[in-house]
Amino acid sequence: MTFVKTKLELEKLQDGDILEVLLSPGEPLENVPKSAKEQGYKILEISKIDDNTYKVKIAK
Amino acid sequence: MKKLSIVCFSGDFDRAVAAFTMATGAAAVNYEVNLFFTFWGLNIVKKRRGRSFIGKGFLARIFNFLGGGFKNLPLSRLNFLGASPKLMVRMMKKRNVATLNELVQAAIQLNVKLYACEMSMIILGLEKEDFIPEIKEVLGVAKFLEISEGGQTLFI
Numbered sequence: 001m002t003f004v005k006t007k008l009e010l011e012k013l014q015d016g017d018i019l020e021v022l023l024s025p026g027e028p029l030e031n032v033p034k035s036a037k038e039q040g041y042k043i044l045e046i047s048k049i050d051d052n053t054y055k056v057k058i059a060k
Numbered sequence: 061m062k063k064l065s066i067v068c069f070s071g072d073f074d075r076a077v078a079a080f081t082m083a084t085g086a087a088a089v090n091y092e093v094n095l096f097f098t099f100w101g102l103n104i105v106k107k108r109r110g111r112s113f114i115g116k117g118f119l120a121r122i123f124n125f126l127g128g129g130f131k132n133l134p135l136s137r138l139n140f141l142g143a144s145p146k147l148m149v150r151m152m153k154k155r156n157v158a159t160l161n162e163l164v165q166a167a168i169q170l171n172v173k174l175y176a177c178e179m180s181m182i183i184l185g186l187e188k189e190d191f192i193p194e195i196k197e198v199l200g201v202a203k204f205l206e207i208s209e210g211g212q213t214l215f216i
Contacts, residue, residue: 039090
């Protein structure tokens with residue numbers, strides 16, 4: 001479901017726009033960047049905010 | 061294109077969550093997704109979300125009232141006269157898990173295709189107009205097989 005929400009947000013953006021997603025470690029952090037890459041989006045940056053939150057920047 | 065087709069036979073809340081979770085998850089990674097609502101599953105996609113006496117014929121009306129709509133979907137276990145689904149929605153919100161309503165909206169936005177079963181509609185005296193407008197078409201088995209051919213099919 002995390003990727004479903006991410007994908008719905010990505011669909012609202014224009015090409016070249018950047019989406020920042022906050023993810024929990026584990027399944028979401030593994031799958032969201034992977035699925036986004038498979039869909040042709042670019043992962044610009046993954047940074048740790050705290051032990052339970054990571055920020056992923058995705059470019060459309 | 062990869063394809064997932066789900067026969068939504070059950071009108072249980074928890075099974076509907078399972079079906080829509082699979083559907084949205086697959087649609088988000090570009091699967092073509094078809095949901096075929098049949099029998100109790102039709103309750104999920106009725107236009108009237110509460111209990112109402114819709115349908116043609118006395119028995120059909122009673123059945124449709126008792127079956128209810130989106131707001132009355134029971135849990136398949138531990139339903140406690142409908143209290144549990146409401147508690148479950150509260151837990152889902154609190155734990156930041158998508159509710160069934162959110163899943164259905166996401167499915168529609170991701171172009172998941174929704175179909176209703178012709179035969180169950182005849183039994184329950186229902187018309188296409190009794191369902192949400194996103195129900196694309198009313199189908200029988202032959203057409204469903206055609207639509208689902210070459211993909212994976214689940215029965216929930």
